[in-house]
Amino acid sequence: MLRVELGKAVRRWRTWVLALVLGAVPALIVLALLLNPPPPGAAGDFFTLATNNGVFAPVAALAVTAPFLLPLTAGLLAGDAIAGEAAAGTLRYLLVRPVRRETFVLGKYAAVVALLLAAVAVIVVVGLIAGGLAFGLGPVPSLSGTTLSAGDAIVRLVLAALYAAAGVSALAAVGLFISSLTESGPGATVATVGVAIVGQILGVIDAVDFLHPFLLNEYWLAFIELFRPRPARPAAGRAGVFGAYTAVFLGLALLVVRRRDVVS
């Protein structure tokens, strides 16, 4: 199921448009920094750091895409996954082939996660190439001032990418659940992106700070801490939140699809 789903995805224009948009982000960041370099000695955010070392270009690109573009990608892929098949009428032909309903849901989710990993990989690889060409890849000064070797920096970069992918995959599980409830792919996409946006709005309202530990988006940018010598909070806890979201919503999607009357 996963393999044939990916085979289907690579023959779809949508996939390549998404890749192009996501790949354009790090390229644009590097281009902007080249055309308009920050003053030397400016306070050290990723954009400034990237001009010293290309390794930070993909990190900056991940940080820029994590709040909206990556959730949008997750919403597009996951929202369409079940609802799109139902709306097109192709779902019933899968089920009578027969593909077991559980296999269908898990296969769809696996395909979405694989594509999200690919999306993050596009950002990182394009960022690394563009950043490396523009600013070179050397030992990395970390946010706290100590230095990381280039190899260590790449390892942390990969971890950061995996973390970003895990965060957005948890949102994709929410999207898959929403997708299982409707026959409108675009509707499910909008709803999923809506979940991300509402989460971010709640995240800046202090009055509901008791909710903050339960919001996915509160954790999406935490990969930044990988570039501190000692992460402030254990990453395992955050991966736990992602895992819990994934398990709960994937379970709900399975439940809905198993019980559903396929009348589309």
Place this chain on the structure above:
Amino acid sequence: MTDALVTRGLTKTYGSVPAVDHLDLRVPAGLLYGFLGPNGAGKTTTIRMLLGLIHPTAGSAEVLGQAVAPGRGTAVLRRVGALVEEPAAYRYLSGRRNLEYYAKVAGPRDDARRRLARVDEVLALVDLTAAAGKRVRAYSQGMRQRLGIARALLGAPDVLVLDEPTNGLDPQGIAEIRALLRRLADDGTTVFVSSHLLAEVEAMCDRVGVLAHGRLVAEGPPSNLRPAGTRLRVTVDDPARALALLATLPGVTPETPDPGAGTAGGGPGAVPREPGAVPVPRGPGAHPVPAGAAANGAVARAGAVAPASTPAAAGAPRGGRSAALRVRLADGTAPRAVNAALVGAGIAVDELALEHERLEDVFLDLVGGADAPR
């Protein structure tokens, strides 16, 4: 002979409306079986339950002896090919890629070369080889229909369930698909075809089940669907006496010209009907009256009808009590015998006309019985 498809008390209720209502259906293996009914009769809902797409409200469905329901009977569905309503496909993939996808998704561990060979085979079977490389987006409705049938054939199924397979095809395409289905049935595949066209099932099926309002109202060989003989319209000056006379003639069966005076069902040559599905009187259109038991009752009721209220009387000559009657002539009974008998009894005959029996009327008669609200 074993049964390929069986439903027992199969029921699906949406809200309080039964879409399929205690349906007991048996489709013997190896037949080309027509599942006839008007739109909304519950054909597609039945098919969806047979394929495990929706949960029955009550009752059960079996395919090749195994129970099928959502989450059950996955193994037996491998031996089934299906077309359910529109032949939906991935529009951004070519016809061939669509088939490859569906072939692969069901049997990812099958031999790839055999799988591709099978895709070529089914493309050729539905005459789609030339267009196989085009994206489905660019397909005509007929081509999509062919693709849907090709997909149903992918797994070389023992049972083929096709929901209105000739939809959107041109006459030549219809003939081709009919021939293909006939060939498959002759080779031992059970082919279950739904249709709302009597002519279609009459032309190709070995056996027909007629569905109306979720119930089976008739079942049997297609030749039994049409009443035997021909229908004659007789316009006379004394309809009551004429009817009484005609009822005594050999090979002549009076039909009631009156809406609301029929008791169809059960006669010799008529299609056997479900016990719970005896048609009730309904709107325009005459019911064939069984030659035996009900004939007298029909005469009495027909005589009581005011001629002007019958559609046939509208065209009859004015004056006197002239009115049109309808009788059914058994094969071999000539209209002139009817004329001679009437004239011999002193009844003036204004007109004798053979009426062409439209297929739609036969169909409406069959499904009309379940029209009454319940």
